[in-house]
Amino acid sequence: MFLNKFLNTLKGFGKSLRNLKWSIKQIYSKSAGLASLLVTLYLLEGFGPSLSIFVTHHLVDTVSISTESINGGFRSVIPWVAAFFGIQLLTGQILWRIRTPLETRLRQKLEFNIGRERLEKAANLPLYYYEDSKTYDKLDLSGQAGDKVVRVFQESLGFIQNIVNLLTVSLVFSIISPWLSLLLVVLFIPQSLLDFKSSKMWMDLTYGQTEEHRKVNYFNSLITGRTEQKEIRIFGLAHHLIILWHTYRQKLRGDLLEQQKRIQLYSIPLQLPVTGFHIGLCIYFSTLLLQQELTPGLFVALFQAIVNLTSIPISSSLTQLLEALVRVQFVRDFMEEKVYSRKEGSYLIPSNLVKGFSFKEVSFKYPGQDKMILDRLSFCIHPGERVALVGKNGSGKSTIVKLLLGLYEPTTGHVSIDDMKYSDIRPKSISDNVTAVFQDFHNFEFTLGQSIGIGDTNSFGGEDGLTPNYEKVAKVAELGGVSDFCSNLTNGLDTHIGYTLDEGIGLSGGQWQRIAFSRVLMRNPKLLILDEPTASLDPKQEYEVYEKFNEIAKNKTVLFISHRLGSARLADRIIVLQDGKIAEEGDHDELLKKGNVYSSMWEEQSQWYK
Incomplete structure (x- = not known):
């Protein structure tokens, strides 16, 4: 039993690493320079706390020595004060202000590039992929692909930053004993393993709830949809649909709450002994200070290091990274989906058919x-x-x-x-x-001319490539019966139809049908x-x-x-x-x-x- 769980954990860890590798490859293939600059900024921020502790140590000791000096030592204090506030300004204000717009730019590039690749892949999928709910779920869950990949990168750098913070701050305790530094690092491992297990539980729950989420979204779209409102109201369906929405939503909420309870109940027993150990260290260092085996500066530095260790968000950082890796798994599953593509022929259909x-x-x-x-x-x-x-x-x-x-x-x-x-x-x-x-x-809710003209995109022109061939559109509109109502529209073929774009006008079912008929006549099909x-x-x-x-x-x-x-x-x-x-x-x-x-x-x- 234990061996199976351990092997499953390793298997899940391996999948997370593959997701991380895939995400980093995507980022560096799209914007290597920007990504490298962000890595540098995150690492510099990671060294900030340990540098601050180092300066604090020497600042306090310098002040202490200066107060005992007859002539005072004000000049010797100034460099340490300047260094302390310089580090605070750099790591607390400047670096993240530089980093934020760079992250925004990276997200924009990834959302465009990966988003376009996703759309191109979706456009070339076989039709049956859309007709099967299980395969369609992969496409649906892979939405906002670029944002999901960037989030993995950000959470990875945040986690590495926290690891750098942990290791460099732990080195402060090597003054007392190298083993103490090692022990303080080791104490983070059990919590990290628990976080990984919690993330896997959350991932399994997320995959399992896909169908329920789809039902919730469907009922939500029915209740709030524009075209559905007439029937929703005349049949008095709103109340019944809200009940169905509430039923599925409550189930999703209940499952999520139970999962969170289990995760938190696991974490409490691990936090108590770690906190007790930190309290014991503070008492021990206080004793050394009273026995004058520690300088005031070193005591303050050690105390500051303990406070820093308790506030390093290793657990939450790892949890956020693993959750980001779960979400990017949806993107990777879709982008790496092996879809059979038939061999494209080279022949053209003859202009005059003989056999049909x-x-x-x-x-x-x-x-x-x-x-x-x-x-x-x-x-x-x-x-x-x-x-x-x-x-x-x-x-x-x-x-x-x-x-x-x-x-x-x-x-x-x-x-x-x-x-x-x-x-x-x-x-x-x-x-x-x-x-x-x-x-x-x-019902393609563009302009009337565009809605008909898309039947033959080869006829589109203009600078935007979306201007229909008005002469051809007018001809098929006449054949398809669209001209019967088109002449009554203020802007004719340039009238926006439907309610989605540019305050368009509504059309009847029969009018939409005539547009659909006219659209197929744009080509000269066999x-x-x-x-x-x-x-x-x-x-x-x-x-x-x-x-x-x-x-x-x-x-x-x-x-x-x-x-x-x-x-x-x-x-x-x-x-x-x-x-x-x-x-x-x-x-x-x-x-x-x-x-x-x-x-x-x-x-x-x-x-x-x-």
């Missing part, structure tokens, strides 16, 4: 899971064809969309365009030629996908939207995704999915005549369209 898009024996399952979402699926979408992909929720429709968009890779089999495998095609060529409007499309973007509408409204989009997308290859069948009637061909496999395919009339899955679904839904 095809799935050949495609199977898909999420990493770490056994269930197949798609099972040996094969089908084609011919150039210029309108295809509807229908099926109940969970049948695999959205997975097919993500495979076509290049957001997922098949577990087995392959997706191809004109017999070119996706793996052989440049990813940008795929994204330029396949685009979609999703059910959960995002395949347009509508992944249930009208799920919030009733079946008749959905049919009208799909019909309009069908007109807009003339001469383009279109894939409609829906679990409702009204829009499927617009398609040249309907593919019916069931449990990740194709149950049947054909046009609307053919499938009704077969009397199988599609016919049953239509029978259930046909009353919606009457």
